[in-house]
Amino acid sequence: MALSFCAQRPAAFLRAPGQFLLSWPRLSSRDPPLEETVIRIPRAWQLRLQKVESKAARRARLAAAAATPNTRAGKLLLRTRREDLSQGTGFVVGRWERPRLVSDGWKHRLSRGDYFQLERTKQELPQARDKANSSSSFPELGVEPQVAAALQDALAISEPTAVQKQAIPVLLGGHNALCAAETGSVLPSRELAGQVRSIASYLCVRLGLQVREIGGGRGMAMVRRKLCSGPTDLLVTTPGALCKALRRRMLSLEKLCFLVLDEVDTLLDPSFVDLVEDILQQTPFATNSKEVNNDWDPKTQLVAMGATLPKGLGDLLSKVTDLSSFSMLTSYYLHRLQPHVEQKFVRLKGSDKVSELLQLLKDQNSTSGAVLIFCSGARTVNWLGYILDDHKVKHVRLQGQMPAAMRADIFTRFQTGQFNILVCTDIASRGLDTTRVELVVNYDFPPTLHDYLHRVGRVGRVGSKFPGTVISFVTHKWDVDLVKKIEMAARKRAPLPGMEAPVKKP
Template structure:
């Protein structure tokens, strides 16, 4: 059924047309008429990736707008709808999706969640908001401060209700429901409807209609799904190993935020990988140029946010990598669905931090997916594979259309005979080839160019029990718990980060000043290569390299730092050492 057949207002239809949406999904087709044309509550069961957000977002916008046009804004600061989500990431995604069809109606939207300045949220709420999207804990916080009142709302939405209960938000949800206007309409959407959900429905909802969308397989068999358990600070090194392990890598890498996308692109390009960024801060011309370069294989790696990647439609992608874990099962399905298309096999890889393991298992369960855990790629295996690839490329180069001529030296047309003859006089041909390969593929064949990655494969019983405990601990850090717990936890994390930095640079570690910067044609990769070649130290022992305009800093353990300083002792610039200990 088309959206135009659902009695949707023209202003919203214009936005849907702009988005290229014409056909409603099953959940949209069933839910929108109930919300628009009846006064019933709704209990919707639909798996992820079915368009639940617009199923409730479209009719809520339309009903609120119609009420404003009919009666005006009697209380300009009164909230008319509140949407609860289990995580801040989902809150932001729901906000963006609803706002995309809100333009033209000019309803005021606001997200409230932990980890964001509560003062900014308070200021926005005081100025007047029509729709609030938030996490239960932070909503409770605002209710306690009386900066949010629900006594005039017309709609309450529980999105991904089963996950909210899984994360321990049942008490918060019930308290919020008790604060709502008694006759407000309640819309609950969930991938599953366990007994705990139905008890909540019977206790707090009025007459309702249940909508069920038939479950089906969400992921294609052509996509191999695997995951690696890895600490956050090891993700970049793991990504490098995966890319280097796959000679034909042509992939899409997903990050959580725009800033993360830009940072990862810079780090990859500093290491001489060909990558582009794609996110919402880019204008249309920049987006089109980036996509054009990716589609034409001028670059092999596209780093993107979920929203920005919606415009990517390429059948031959070999890999999709979740550098940051998706915020919900729907995002996971959308991401990995971009590989394994048109009969082509693909690989979907997810980086899972130990504290995220419980959430990852939930995503697997709801999306009906099965990802296999893999061991971190071994550096030795990668280098050996690189050697095989080099041999293959050189064989292909030698075995050209003129291969028959190349075996007959009398008929072969040398392009650089003078250089070849001079080199042959200098050394045996094996020595020459070895030197050329060593020089041309120095970085690819250098084991020291890879950093060390911790081994997290010893999970107790390999069944996730330790990670579930991490998940419970992490739940306490989750946004918006009572008494503004999220702010305290954020401070704890900042303190821990500062302690980690002090350990890296003070507890047996040193920071070096380098009198070279980007003005000297230096980047992270070039500076690191220069240091490794000169001092013969291991990259594993260098924890950080920061290149600025006129100078750089290197952080390393004490022994490595001393070896670097000693190796560069004879090199000076403007009468001063090229590399010396940084002043504290």
């Protein structure tokens, strides 16, 4: 028996949890059958066996998921040269599922030359679809007939967008509001202030209202002359110019009726936030609609607007007023990638970006729309401009170190079509009228997801003839971190992470 026990392995059968049934085969038919023996397995061994089994099951599940195609017959949501990583519009990624990303390996130098492209899944703007599905008009929302007529005559705007339908009744009701939409007063730049003033002047002239603009870069003597030239009903200004005027007691905000913070995410930039807080501290804000409509002692109604709403906005506003008094007005596509704009991400070596850019500009049809090329700083704008000059590429440059008058003249020439290529910093990514733009090139990838959304917002705008395309050059490891978040949000059809609204809807 001892020899047979060592020479032959027992057959093991699972009898119950923690038990194995062992039996040895008979040496011959003449031998009597052996009794079955039950061996109990220690608890630690059982847990170890279960852990090994769960790892194997997980590997099998991941292998099966990898073998499952992300595409179906029909339109693609995400296109790449690796077909197994492309994703069709009919494929849905679960909320907690972690799909395979094209950009997962982009921090390795061997990934240079790889790319993926977010296809255009909608052929028209979300605002255009909303207008087509509704018959509301500006007069029906409570807008003065003279203003509605001016909108039609000056801008050919007759129907409000979805977010305007939400916002106009709330604002006319005297409520404080946070308003955000995917397109997109105290203003962050002189160019945007001038643009708002020109439109506001045309709309207000029919109402007998006087509009004035003050901005930085022109000296306080000019600001004083403008403020002393007569009564002002609507003042369009930048934070720096307004703060200087307040400190010199050129004007007071005690009788201010409305304060609009446009491009509010930019106003929370370190270069602006202290100025904005100083302005807010000097403004007597209303906590309800009754205080706004009080004829004897009216308080200021506050409206903050932008294409994105940063988290720090709630902390800033809570210092000067009650957050519960705010109405939250947002569109569905807020903080989401725009479905009507084609977006391509190309992994490149830094020294290859110039040649790639020149090829893009060469392929651009002369009858096509304008091109915006975004750089990280003024030095890069100037350097890239010299390169384009050497290759006889007609263009203009726009960056913050230029004098105010020069910046205004440059952007006017670009808007009017004298130049079709603008090399710029993020100074041109907020609010400016860029309906002529067909292509945006992120020569330097933006530093934040907020900046990426604003750059994408330069194309596919209301009134534009072009659906728009954005091409981003990805060179650094920190660029890849942002690209992975963008790709994940695109595959899950979810908002970009870390961009939650600062005040929750009641």
